[in-house]
Amino acid sequence: MSEPTWGLWGSWDDTQAMLGKxxxxxxxxxxxxxxxxxxxxxxxxxxxxIHTDAAxxxxxxxxxxxxxxxxxxxxxxxxxxxxxxxxxxIDDEPTQIQIPVIFDVPAPCDxxxxxxxxxEFFAPLYPGDEVTCTSKLVDIKHKELKVGKGAFLRQEDTxxxxxxEVVAVSYLDIFRFxxxxxxxx
Amino acid sequence: MHIGDVEAGAQLPVVALPITLQRxxxxxxxxxxxxxxxHDASVARATGAPDAFANTYFLMGMFExxxxxxxxxxxxxxxxxxxxxxxxxxxxxxxxFKGMVEAVDPVAGTVNLDMWVESARGKTVTAKxxxxxEG
Numbered sequence: 001m002s003e004p005t006w007g008l009w010g011s012w013d014d015t016q017a018m019l020g021k022x023x024x025x026x027x028x029x030x031x032x033x034x035x036x037x038x039x040x041x042x043x044x045x046x047x048x049x050i051h052t053d054a055a056x057x058x059x060x061x062x063x064x065x066x067x068x069x070x071x072x073x074x075x076x077x078x079x080x081x082x083x084x085x086x087x088x089x090i091d092d093e094p095t096q097i098q099i100p101v102i103f104d105v106p107a108p109c110d111x112x113x114x115x116x117x118x119x120e121f122f123a124p125l126y127p128g129d130e131v132t133c134t135s136k137l138v139d140i141k142h143k144e145l146k147v148g149k150g151a152f153l154r155q156e157d158t159x160x161x162x163x164x165e166v167v168a169v170s171y172l173d174i175f176r177f178x179x180x181x182x183x184x185x
Numbered sequence: 186m187h188i189g190d191v192e193a194g195a196q197l198p199v200v201a202l203p204i205t206l207q208r209x210x211x212x213x214x215x216x217x218x219x220x221x222x223x224h225d226a227s228v229a230r231a232t233g234a235p236d237a238f239a240n241t242y243f244l245m246g247m248f249e250x251x252x253x254x255x256x257x258x259x260x261x262x263x264x265x266x267x268x269x270x271x272x273x274x275x276x277x278x279x280x281x282f283k284g285m286v287e288a289v290d291p292v293a294g295t296v297n298l299d300m301w302v303e304s305a306r307g308k309t310v311t312a313k314x315x316x317x318x319e320g
Contacts, residue, residue, distance in 0.1 A: 036215070043212040045202065046250040050258045060258035069262045070245040077217040096220045117241055118266025
């Protein structure tokens with residue numbers, strides 16, 4: 001197994017050139033359905049009938065059984081394998097969650113971590129809905145932290161249904177950097 | 186819950202959950218974040234974490250549960266965040282999700298919540314949220 005990488009390499013000019021642009025798009029392979037909702041509730045010991053029973057959801061003012069609001073992220077994650085993909089090999093780099101601001105935006109940094117996320121919800125997700133996430137780089141703030149020198153990159157993610165309706169918009173802040181002890185070498 | 190029933194300063198009932206590796210694996214399968222730091226202790230430790238640790242979607246979902254347990258099925262979740270992660274929520278930790286009402290806007294029908302996570306490591310995560318309640 002090779003080591004996972006923590007970001008696409010490039011210059012700060014390369015980073016700047018991506019500002020305001022679309023940096024990624026992912027479409028979930030599966031529509032919203034009851035089984036995936038139940039499996040999501042399970043490890044959280046989350047009991048609420050609007051997520052498991054259509055009649056209870058309708059009594060609470062929904063059109064149908066409704067997915068938890070924060071499941072929107074899950075329904076937009078692309079498949080880890082699909083027909084047509086190359087067979088896996090033991091020395092392949094492991095697949096990490098695809099965060100475009102880390103893996104598709106070049107920066108002179110080899111490490112990264114998420115610092116903050118916020119999400120606003122605009123529409124409920126019902127069985128049969130399919131979710132696409134479109135990502136944009138909306139801010140770059142250079143900063144030196146204790147861990148090293150780098151920049152906060154802000155990714156705006158717009159989640160839409162198959163109808164084009166916006167379900168949610170989130171902002172994710174990622175600090176991309178070179179570790180302080182590496183820089184001195 | 187109705188907007189008229191809520192006052193600033195009210196506490197949400199605490200939700201406690203033990204973080205085991207099995208729970209992280211069930212969670213990863215359900216939320217589809219298979220990044221290694223969330224289920225492989227050696228990779229997590231190489232990044233400075235004490236062990237495999239809870240991912241962002243897990244924390245978001247648990248804050249949703251905290252709110253839903255308190256506010257009931259008719260509440261609408263409008264916003265979660267900023268959610269800030271300060272300390273790892275790792276295997277072996279029992280985490281407690283807590284919250285309080287920060288402000289109530291009876292005209293808009295909204296409640297602002299201040300929420301956080303505590304473990305033996307301290308206050309590990311903070312999150313704000315906005316809920317819409319019935320009149």
